[in-house]
Amino acid sequence: xxxxxxKDLVDTGGISGMIAPRxxxxxxxxxxxxDTFTLRLKSGSDRNGLHFEPxxxxxxxxxxxxxxxxxxxxxxxxPQFLVHTTRVVGPVTGALHRLKxxxxxxxxxxxxKGWPVDEAEGNDxxxxxxxxxxxxxxxxxxxxxxxxxKYGRIVLLYxxxxxxxxLYRRELEKWRARFDLEVExxxxxxxxxxxxxxxxxxxxxxxxxxxxxxxxxxxxxxxxMMRFAVMALRKKGMNIDDIYVSMERNMKCGVGLCGHCQFGxxxxxxxxxxxxxETLKNLFNKREI
Amino acid sequence: MTNKxxxxxxxxxxxxxxxLAQFFAGLSESGYRIIGPTVRDDVIILDEIAGPTDxxxxxxxxxxxxAYHLERMPNSALFGYVVGPQSWKKYLYPPRLELWQAxxxxxxxxxKQKQPEPPKLAFxxxxxxxxxxxxxxxxxxxxxxxxxxxxxxxxxxxxxxxxNCTEPGxxxxxxSMGTGPRARHGYDIVLTEVVDDSGHRLLVDTGSEAGLxxxxxxxxxxxxxxxxxxxDELLSRAAGRMGRSLDTADLRELLYRNIxxxxxxxxGKRCLTCANxxxxxxxCFCFATEDTTDLEAHRARRExxxxxxxxxxxSYIHGGSVRPSAKSRYRQWLTHKLAAWHDQFGSxxxxxxxxCITWCPVGIDITEEVCAIREHDPxxxxxxxxxxx
Numbered sequence: 001x002x003x004x005x006x007k008d009l010v011d012t013g014g015i016s017g018m019i020a021p022r023x024x025x026x027x028x029x030x031x032x033x034x035d036t037f038t039l040r041l042k043s044g045s046d047r048n049g050l051h052f053e054p055x056x057x058x059x060x061x062x063x064x065x066x067x068x069x070x071x072x073x074x075x076x077x078x079p080q081f082l083v084h085t086t087r088v089v090g091p092v093t094g095a096l097h098r099l100k101x102x103x104x105x106x107x108x109x110x111x112x113k114g115w116p117v118d119e120a121e122g123n124d125x126x127x128x129x130x131x132x133x134x135x136x137x138x139x140x141x142x143x144x145x146x147x148x149x150k151y152g153r154i155v156l157l158y159x160x161x162x163x164x165x166x167l168y169r170r171e172l173e174k175w176r177a178r179f180d181l182e183v184e185x186x187x188x189x190x191x192x193x194x195x196x197x198x199x200x201x202x203x204x205x206x207x208x209x210x211x212x213x214x215x216x217x218x219x220x221x222x223x224x225m226m227r228f229a230v231m232a233l234r235k236k237g238m239n240i241d242d243i244y245v246s247m248e249r250n251m252k253c254g255v256g257l258c259g260h261c262q263f264g265x266x267x268x269x270x271x272x273x274x275x276x277x278e279t280l281k282n283l284f285n286k287r288e289i
Numbered sequence: 290m291t292n293k294x295x296x297x298x299x300x301x302x303x304x305x306x307x308x309l310a311q312f313f314a315g316l317s318e319s320g321y322r323i324i325g326p327t328v329r330d331d332v333i334i335l336d337e338i339a340g341p342t343d344x345x346x347x348x349x350x351x352x353x354x355x356a357y358h359l360e361r362m363p364n365s366a367l368f369g370y371v372v373g374p375q376s377w378k379k380y381l382y383p384p385r386l387e388l389w390q391a392x393x394x395x396x397x398x399x400x401k402q403k404q405p406e407p408p409k410l411a412f413x414x415x416x417x418x419x420x421x422x423x424x425x426x427x428x429x430x431x432x433x434x435x436x437x438x439x440x441x442x443x444x445x446x447x448x449x450x451x452x453n454c455t456e457p458g459x460x461x462x463x464x465s466m467g468t469g470p471r472a473r474h475g476y477d478i479v480l481t482e483v484v485d486d487s488g489h490r491l492l493v494d495t496g497s498e499a500g501l502x503x504x505x506x507x508x509x510x511x512x513x514x515x516x517x518x519x520x521d522e523l524l525s526r527a528a529g530r531m532g533r534s535l536d537t538a539d540l541r542e543l544l545y546r547n548i549x550x551x552x553x554x555x556x557g558k559r560c561l562t563c564a565n566x567x568x569x570x571x572x573c574f575c576f577a578t579e580d581t582t583d584l585e586a587h588r589a590r591r592e593x594x595x596x597x598x599x600x601x602x603x604s605y606i607h608g609g610s611v612r613p614s615a616k617s618r619y620r621q622w623l624t625h626k627l628a629a630w631h632d633q634f635g636s637x638x639x640x641x642x643x644x645c646i647t648w649c650p651v652g653i654d655i656t657e658e659v660c661a662i663r664e665h666d667p668x669x670x671x672x673x674x675x676x677x678x
Contacts, residue, residue, distance in 0.1 A: 006324065018435055019388050019591075020400050040393055044397070063398045064582030064589040089607035104397045106407030198605035249611065250604050252578045255486035258596070260603060262625065269435070288617030 021061040021106025022046075024082060026099055032085065033165050036132060037097060038073065041082040044104065049080035054139035055114025055246060055274045059254050060084065061106030062095040069251040069269070071136030072110060076143055085135040085167070110256040115140040116244060117147075120216035123242075124152040126208060128229045130159050130201055132220025134167045136246050136273075137220050141175075142258050148180055150215065155182040157211050157227070159201025162187055163194045182209060201225065205232035212237035218274075220246040227285060230277055243277040245284075259287050263289055298501060301512035302493045306367060308507050309480075309491060310340045314508045316411045318374075321448055324380060325413030326373065331359055333373035333624050335380075338413070341367055352459040352532070352643065352650035364484045368490075372416055372456035373592060376571035377572035380410055381443050382430070384595045388578070391589040398589070406442035415451045415476065417469030418642040422571035423449075424475050428634045429574050448499060451476035455523040457482075459645030462656060466535065467641045470527040472496075478504060481520040492520045513648075533643060535656045536663065540637075543659075543666060544628040552665040556618025556658055559651050564597035566645035567622065572638050573597070588671070598622050622660060 023044035043049055050058075052072050061067040068090070074083025084248065088097045100104065117140055125144055129137050143152055156175065161168045166248040176183040182202045186197035197204065202225070215238060219229050226245045235244055249261035249268040256270035264283045266272060283289045304312070313323050327336045328345045338344065349362045352372040362369045383482030390401045415423075427444065430437040453471035454463070463469030472479045481492040492512055495501045567573040577596035582589045596603060599618050604611035612618050630638030640654070647656045663669075 020402070023399075025397075025398065035303060057634075061580070063393055064580060064586050066580045067578065087607075093607075102396055106391075106398075106400075123524060161502070181507075248606055250606055252576065252593075252596075257430065257437060257574070258577070259598070260577075260596070262621070262629070265629035266625075282545070283548070288612045288614060289548075 003016040011197075018108060020254075021059070021067070021108050023104050024100050026103050026105065026108045027081070028189065029099075032167050036085060036087045036165075036167060038083060038085040039096070039099075039105075040074075041084070041105065041107070042080070043082070043107075045226075046177045047080070049078075050082050050107070050110060051079045052110035052139070053114035054075055054117055054143050055136055056110035056112050056274060057136070057254075058082070058107050058109030058111065058114065059083070059094070059251070060096065061108070062092055062099070063104070063106070065095040066092045067106070067108075067252075068092040068096075069111075069254065071246070071273070073135040073138045076139050077146055085132065085138075087132050090215075108207045108254060111269055113271065115218050115246075115274050116216065117143045121147075121150040122152070124154070124210040124215035126205075126215050126217045126233070127219070128157045128201060128217060128219045129203070130225040130229075131161065131165065132167060133221035133225075133246070134158055135221075137218060138168065138171075140218055145175075145181065152214065153210050154180070154184065155208050156184070157201055157208060157223070158183070158185045159204075160185070160187050161191050163191055163196075200228070202232040204226040205229065205236060206232075213239075214243060217243045217246065218246075230284070240257060240281060241276055241278040243272055244275045245277055245280070247275060247280075248273065297596070298495050298497070300495070300518060302504065302509035303512045303516055304493055304509050305492050305505060306341055306489055306491065308509065309367070310342075312413075312503065312507060313338075313340050316448060319409075319503075321409045321411040323411045323413060326370070330358065332357065333359070333370055335373070335375045335377070335390060344368070345370055348587060349456065352461075352647045354458075354460065354646050354654050355649055356652075357647050365489065366482055366484050368414055368480070368482045369451045369456055369484075371454060371456070371461055372419065372644060374569050374644065374648050376569065376642070377412055377415060377419055378426060378571055378605070379573075380412070380427060381423065381447070382437070382440055382574065382595075385651070386439060388591045388592050388593055391591075393587050393589070401483070404439070407415065407439060407446050409446045409448075410443070411448040411450065413450045413452075415449050416454055416463075417451065417472040418463040418466070418474050418640040419449055419571055420449070420475035421463075421466070421468035421640040422642070425572045425636060425638060425640070426574060426636065428636070429572070432634070443655070448503070449476045449478075451477060451479040451496075453481040453524055453567060455481065455520075457528050458643060458647075459529050460646040460654075461531050462532045462533040462535050463640065463641035464528045464534070464642060465537060465639035465656075466637065471524045473661075476500070480599055483519055485515060486518070487515075490516060492516055532644065533641075533654070533656045535639075535641065535659055538661065539629040541631050543663060544624045546664050546668050547666055548624070550662055550665055550667075551621045552661050553616045556619050556653060556661075559653055560599075560615045560619045561651060562597040562599040562615045562618055564634070564649060565596040565648045565650060566655075568595065568649045569589050569644035570626075571640065571642060571644070572626075575603070577602075592638060597626070612662070619653075623655065626655075627659070 028040040252258035261268035
């Protein structure tokens, strides 16, 4: 598997090579919003870091507390730094939040199939993110911008709950200043400081300047948001096999053995987390799958 | 030692129960622990046994939906019953297994492995449905990109003495699933027990080199045509006496196109989501991991344990469970077992052992549920949408 040099595998005899977290040290912590933070980690054992594809995830272990799957949100061209952004939602992310620079976490991964950034070359790209769904898409954006000439128009549509919840705000403002990238941000609820769009992210789709017949859409956010985003893109004329979504399910192993992440016949951890909408269409709009 | 002709694979022989004891002793001498069915608390369970006398001699089991009891048989058959609540996954895929330990050193920690070498086990009385279940687990746990090393090593350390089923149980439907009542492969040796006026005999067939070499320690008689045709007759009669049946035609597509069938609500009202069906199922493989520490938080460990898609925790992601209703969890289990399994692992996940029917406390019967979905299939006449999930 990409990014896992053989010498780093600690085979404890259970699930070969993939069951033992490897040591990473927290080098920097950024408090992005009130409940969201970004960890910049460095491998304790491998100077080359962790090679990954945009959209892949790791299992993060906090000593004695537990393990959670988190998408990688750093730059795939800079694997020496492993970057994860998360929100405090449970015991493990809560414990992660309490860690300090210099503390160690365990990493297993990278796992799963990422965004189709290579297959999408030559097309317009429309990236649609809701809330913290921007984190798994950021590596794809880094890749797209690093290989800017290979793509047509690139559009980023981002929705957050309130202006204070906007993730990677400085980076978004920087990107918004570029001439080769369209960035539109909207919030569900504005405040006195907000002069931008108000409304759900899907309202940005109709007037977005991409060619629906020659575009690839990358979507990540709450399932309900992704559902409406797909509808808006379909309405604009996009083909379903050009639409990609990143799914989230409970995960324990990351390698398709524990059974937890099943979505119909798919294991989100190994067949995903990024799926072509085409492959999920019969289940995506059904409840409690 | 008499000069014995070397047998070849699948050359049937006949042994007595005394010779079976000798055979077990031979395996013990080779370092195998003998694991087989035995009566405990009025139930036939799997445990270490010393010899054939520890088997449920002269017992049979009566099974129906939510019903199980043992009865005396008129003879002293060793294998006159079918499967109990436990399956061989108990040994191949232990309910709890430590994956690693970690020790903390200031702000860092170090992982240590303490993995036991899987013991040499001889399984006695593995039924054809269970052989099929083991083959399924082989594909699930070792057939993909990542494999379960403990399982793989335990499988290598396992000798299998299968037993063909001449007395199918009340909840059995292996004939429908194509897994029994006769074992076709996956064993080292297979026995067919014949108890009649001619005596108490065990017809033996070898299925592997290990089986052949273990058998070579016995002076077994060559099987006569008489006992072979008697065994054939018992087995073909057994195939026609299954307590349950399941129509598998078009089953995967049937279930995929009925994800939203209102019938699931009805079974959802009866299901207690107790997880019994998944724990007794010989192919259910889901596990959870548990991370724990000592009180000082100096040492930590991770264990995996069997888990079940019937619990709320199973599908929990921040904010709640993906499948809060009993209906959705039953649907997940049944649809995974009988439909998604084909996509994932190339076969059904059900072998027709009937355990989930017997051990469901409210008697939900997988074969009846499939029938009900079939009867309530709105697309039965005209399939409108191609099921292509």
